[in-house]
Each structure stands twice: as C-alpha cells, then as structure tokens.
Amino acid sequence: MAPNPAHTALWPAPHASEAVAATVHVPGSKSVTNRALVLASLASEPGWLRRPLRSRDTLLMAAALREMGVGIEETVSSSSSGAGSPDGTGEAWRILPAGLRGPATVDVGNAGTVMRFLPPVAALADGPVHFDGDPRSYERPLNGVVDALRVLGARIDDDGRGALPLTVHGGGALDGGTVEIDASSSSQFVSALLLSAPRFNQGVEVRHTGSTLPSVPHIRMTVDMLRAVGAQVDTPESGGEPNVWRVTPGALLGRDLTIEPDLSNAQPFLAAALVTGGRVLIPDWPARTTQPGDRLREIFTEMGGSCELADYGLVFTGSGSIHGIDVDLSDVGELTPGIAAVAALADSPSTLRGVSHLRLHETDRLAALTKEINELGGDVTETADGLHIRPRRLHGGIFHTYDDHRMATAGAIIGLAVEGVQIENVATTAKTLPDFPELWTGMLGV
Missing domain, CATH: 3.65.10.10 (Enolpyruvate transferase domain)
Structure with a gap:
C-alpha cells in the first residue's frame, strides 16, 4: 500500500x-467537547453543544456515540464562516439521547478520550460493542479502565492484553460500586469511570492506588462538568478522602453548553x-x-x-x-x-x-x-x-x-x-x- x-x-x-x-x-476545547458529548448522550433529555470543536478526535467520539444509537444533529448558523466551519464557530450540535445499543463497531483512531471514555458507556448498551483503532492505539494502556469495569460487573473480551482491540458485551446496565485502580499512567482512567457512573445502578466509588496521579486538572474538569448536569460527586477537594471520588446514581440533565x-x-x-x-x-x-x-x-x-x-x-x-x-x-x-x-x-x-x-x-x-x-x-x-x-x-x-x-x-x-x-x-x-x-x-x- x-x-x-x-x-x-x-x-x-x-x-x-x-x-x-x-x-x-x-477553536473549542477537545477535552470539554468530548466530555460534553458523553454526558449529553447519557442524559435523560436532549441538549445542545455550541461552538464544539470539529476535529478528528471529536468527530470520532460523535461517530462512536451515533454507532451506539445516540442522535447527534449538526447545524451551522448563518453567522458562521460557511457550512461545516472546521473550527466549530457558529456551529451547534443537538444531542438526542436514546437507548444505547449494539452490535456496534467503534473506531477510536488514536484518541485517548474515545478509547477510555467509551468502554464504560458501551457497558450500558444492549449488545456487544467492538473497539479498534490506529496501530499506535494498541500500545496505549487501557488496563485501568478494562480491569475496573470487570470489577464493576462488565464482560469484556481483550485476550488478556488490557489494550485494544477489545469487545465490551453490554448488558443494558452495570452494577457499579467500589473499585480500586492505578491511574498513574493516565488520569483518563478516573474520568472514564466518573463520566458514566450516574447511570450505574450503584454509582461508583473510585479509589486511586498509584503513587502519582498526572493531569489532575482534567479530573477536576470531569467533576465540574458532571456537577453542571446534576450529578452528585464527592471529591478529595470537597472534603472527601484523598484519591477517592464518589458519584451517586441519578438522572443527568440536558444542557445548552457553549464550549470554551x-x-x-x-x-x-x-x-x-x-x-x-x-x-x-x-x-x-x-x-x-x-x-x-x-x-x-x-x-x-x-x-x-x-x-x-x-x-x-x-x-x-x-x-x-x-x-x-x-x-x-x-x-x-x-x-x-x-x-x-x-x-x-x-x-x-x-x-x-x-x-x-x-x-x-x-x-x-x-x-x-x-x-x-x-x-x-x-x-x-x-x-x-x-x-x-x-x-x-x-x-x-x-x-x-x-x-x-x-x-x-x-x-x-x-x-x-x-x-x-x-x-x-x-x-x-x-x-x-x-x-x-x-x-x-x-x-x-x-
């Protein structure tokens, strides 16, 4: 070739x-756009994302959620520089939550947010969801998310690699509960579990056991965005135990969010x-x-x-x-x-x-x-x-x-x-x- x-x-x-x-x-924030896409897809009512980033990583996230049954309608206002404005200026995405479903196939590209945030979502789907991506994505660690989801009740086939490619066999719901993970290699392991946790039957209590935790501001971003859509989250910063995050089960609100x-x-x-x-x-x-x-x-x-x-x-x-x-x-x-x-x-x-x-x-x-x-x-x-x-x-x-x-x-x-x-x-x-x-x-x- x-x-x-x-x-x-x-x-x-x-x-x-x-x-x-x-x-x-x-253009808009990738980190905010992809978190907002996940939360809006798990909400109990429709929502809007305004000025989203339109880039490879965010389009992969949107395509993956559509593959699992979420409706995402794209509109561009007359003030935009043109249809499909690449930076998202003047653009808005209407998110229409639906019952998550399989079978589905997700291309993660080489996007850490897609490969880590979506397996917990897939565990809530009704049917199998297969994840694959670029060759480099096979080398990036996923074990923190995979191992944690198994503890929380998910069934995942990854041939013991703790990496892509893998299949999550969604059962329509997930028990949730308490799980220990080592997120020393990526704070996205924590964020991945927190984002879907309001939809887990018992919510989640995530305990980080590693000696270091990189990119803590990204976890704070996840927590702030969860709270903004109605989730109850206890964190170390709010008086909780060090390196422990708790999310209570409950419905998420649809929001009209402008991306920074x-x-x-x-x-x-x-x-x-x-x-x-x-x-x-x-x-x-x-x-x-x-x-x-x-x-x-x-x-x-x-x-x-x-x-x-x-x-x-x-x-x-x-x-x-x-x-x-x-x-x-x-x-x-x-x-x-x-x-x-x-x-x-x-x-x-x-x-x-x-x-x-x-x-x-x-x-x-x-x-x-x-x-x-x-x-x-x-x-x-x-x-x-x-x-x-x-x-x-x-x-x-x-x-x-x-x-x-x-x-x-x-x-x-x-x-x-x-x-x-x-x-x-x-x-x-x-x-x-x-x-x-x-x-x-x-x-x-x-």
Missing part, C-alpha cells in the same frame, strides 16, 4: 522576520509572541476554567512574557528575551512539547519535571522531543521524569512528528526562530487543531 501523502509531505515552517501582532481565534476555546491549543500562538517579542490576543479566554492550558499564563510569564486577562480575552506580550525554567508539569503534561520548543530557544537551561507519563501518549513524547530537537543541533537529555534542555544555536532540518499533533506545533514554534525547519506530516494537527497551518500563516501575515 502506498503511504498517505499527507504523512510524508514536508511543510516549510514559516520563519518570523518580525515581531508578531495578531488576534487568533482558537482550547487553551492548550492556544499554546503555539502564545509561544509565537514570546519567541518573536510580539503580541497575540486570544479572544474569549475564560476568567475561570479547569483547562490545564490556563497555566500557560504563569509559565510563559516566567519565561519572559507578560499577560493581561480582560473581558474580551487574553493579551500575551513577549519581551524579546526567553528565559529557561525549572518547572513541574505533572498536572499539565500536554503542554510539555510546546514548552520544550520555547526552552530550546531560551538564554539559559531548563528542566521539565513530572512528565514520565508522556512516554505513553500519542507517541513517546520525551524520546521524540529529545531526538528531534537534538537533530536540529540542540542539547536535550531525558531524565527519569522529564527533560533537561541546554539551549544551543539551532539549524534547519526535518522535524518528525510521529503522528502527534503537539510534536507538529512544537516544530512550528522552533521554525519561527530557525530558518529551514520542515515539519513532516503537519496534517496530524487536525487531531485537535483544525486548519493549524492556515491559522499559523495568518498570524504571521503570510
């Missing part, structure tokens, strides 16, 4: 000849202001959010920028200097590639800590960042739980992406300051950030 041209094409990363000055409308911009996907644009000493406005940046990307305000300020959060959005300004940073990213690991790219251009070394779990993401992000930055002349070494980056003068070359959207945007950041960088398979950014090349060149006025 001939290789997909999009996977082998090289995209010349634009080099910035002057400071950027731009307003960038960032994806703050993690704002990262390359904020980085552009930092790298070029310019200024970027991200409209509609929320004053309060559970998105991990909100921490960029703090991190990029420490690295040499400044920001102002106003009613209309976030204005980020670079100073013309980039400083190294020593930072624990355990709660915000998805920001690591972009921070590493900026750190490679800094005036002093950086140490990024607490992200050993990135070895299990779309690719082994720590190994990939080390290899690709070093092949451009950098000096990056892996540590037990992160990266140490010593800035050196970089040169052009091919920046491989490993089908990882955040590797592609990291390469684009470096390309702003280094001429001759070519990004392999920039199309992989469609996973969560549709039309990234157009947004990027538009920001630069190219």
Whole structure:
C-alpha cells in the first residue's frame, strides 16, 4: 500500500522576520467537547453543544456515540464562516439521547478520550460493542479502565492484553460500586469511570492506588462538568478522602453548553509572541476554567512574557528575551512539547519535571522531543521524569512528528526562530487543531 501523502509531505515552517501582532481565534476545547458529548448522550433529555470543536478526535467520539444509537444533529448558523466551519464557530450540535445499543463497531483512531471514555458507556448498551483503532492505539494502556469495569460487573473480551482491540458485551446496565485502580499512567482512567457512573445502578466509588496521579486538572474538569448536569460527586477537594471520588446514581440533565476555546491549543500562538517579542490576543479566554492550558499564563510569564486577562480575552506580550525554567508539569503534561520548543530557544537551561507519563501518549513524547530537537543541533537529555534542555544555536532540518499533533506545533514554534525547519506530516494537527497551518500563516501575515 502506498503511504498517505499527507504523512510524508514536508511543510516549510514559516520563519518570523518580525515581531508578531495578531488576534487568533482558537477553536473549542477537545477535552470539554468530548466530555460534553458523553454526558449529553447519557442524559435523560436532549441538549445542545455550541461552538464544539470539529476535529478528528471529536468527530470520532460523535461517530462512536451515533454507532451506539445516540442522535447527534449538526447545524451551522448563518453567522458562521460557511457550512461545516472546521473550527466549530457558529456551529451547534443537538444531542438526542436514546437507548444505547449494539452490535456496534467503534473506531477510536488514536484518541485517548474515545478509547477510555467509551468502554464504560458501551457497558450500558444492549449488545456487544467492538473497539479498534490506529496501530499506535494498541500500545496505549487501557488496563485501568478494562480491569475496573470487570470489577464493576462488565464482560469484556481483550485476550488478556488490557489494550485494544477489545469487545465490551453490554448488558443494558452495570452494577457499579467500589473499585480500586492505578491511574498513574493516565488520569483518563478516573474520568472514564466518573463520566458514566450516574447511570450505574450503584454509582461508583473510585479509589486511586498509584503513587502519582498526572493531569489532575482534567479530573477536576470531569467533576465540574458532571456537577453542571446534576450529578452528585464527592471529591478529595470537597472534603472527601484523598484519591477517592464518589458519584451517586441519578438522572443527568440536558444542557445548552457553549464550549470554551482550547487553551492548550492556544499554546503555539502564545509561544509565537514570546519567541518573536510580539503580541497575540486570544479572544474569549475564560476568567475561570479547569483547562490545564490556563497555566500557560504563569509559565510563559516566567519565561519572559507578560499577560493581561480582560473581558474580551487574553493579551500575551513577549519581551524579546526567553528565559529557561525549572518547572513541574505533572498536572499539565500536554503542554510539555510546546514548552520544550520555547526552552530550546531560551538564554539559559531548563528542566521539565513530572512528565514520565508522556512516554505513553500519542507517541513517546520525551524520546521524540529529545531526538528531534537534538537533530536540529540542540542539547536535550531525558531524565527519569522529564527533560533537561541546554539551549544551543539551532539549524534547519526535518522535524518528525510521529503522528502527534503537539510534536507538529512544537516544530512550528522552533521554525519561527530557525530558518529551514520542515515539519513532516503537519496534517496530524487536525487531531485537535483544525486548519493549524492556515491559522499559523495568518498570524504571521503570510
């Protein structure tokens, strides 16, 4: 079979000849969109999602839920830039819950939210649901969800792998109850069980037994969204036991929800202001959010920028200097590639800590960042739980992406300051950030 041209094409990363000055409308949050799709599909009444992200991961989630019987009607308002607007602007999805059914076949692609959030939903379906995906998805851990669902009463065939492909034999209901899991490799194991728990006969009590728990803000996002649709959730933050979450069984409400911009996907644009000493406005940046990307305000300020959060959005300004940073990213690991790219251009070394779990993401992000930055002349070494980056003068070359959207945007950041960088398979950014090349060149006025 001939290789997909999009996977082998090289995209010349634009080099910035002057400071950027731009307003960038960032599409909706993937994390919020996919959680909202699950909750709306499990609700007792119809709901709306407005300005949802339309990307590979969210379309895979919507297709999977449709396959299990959920109605999802897509509309585009006359104010939209056109039918099927890729960033979801002006778009609304009407979610019509129905009896979940099998047989069904779900393509998860390489989306962690789809492969982990939907097996608990499938356990509530009436019939078998088969899960499959991209080759890389077979290597990503699912054992936390699979083992927990078996304890809670589900029947799952996975040939003992704790990974894809697998079949969930839905029985129309699930007992639920108390379960212990080790979510050290992914907080999505916890979120997956919590999202469907109101529909379990006994609800759920999830006890995390591991020594670490990455990406805690994503669990807080799950809890906040559950509470917003009427679920009762007890958490460590609300006075419960450490590392224990309890969800009471009950009906979920349909909501009319407007999706926030994806703050993690704002990262390359904020980085552009930092790298070029310019200024970027991200409209509609929320004053309060559970998105991990909100921490960029703090991190990029420490690295040499400044920001102002106003009613209309976030204005980020670079100073013309980039400083190294020593930072624990355990709660915000998805920001690591972009921070590493900026750190490679800094005036002093950086140490990024607490992200050993990135070895299990779309690719082994720590190994990939080390290899690709070093092949451009950098000096990056892996540590037990992160990266140490010593800035050196970089040169052009091919920046491989490993089908990882955040590797592609990291390469684009470096390309702003280094001429001759070519990004392999920039199309992989469609996973969560549709039309990234157009947004990027538009920001630069190219």
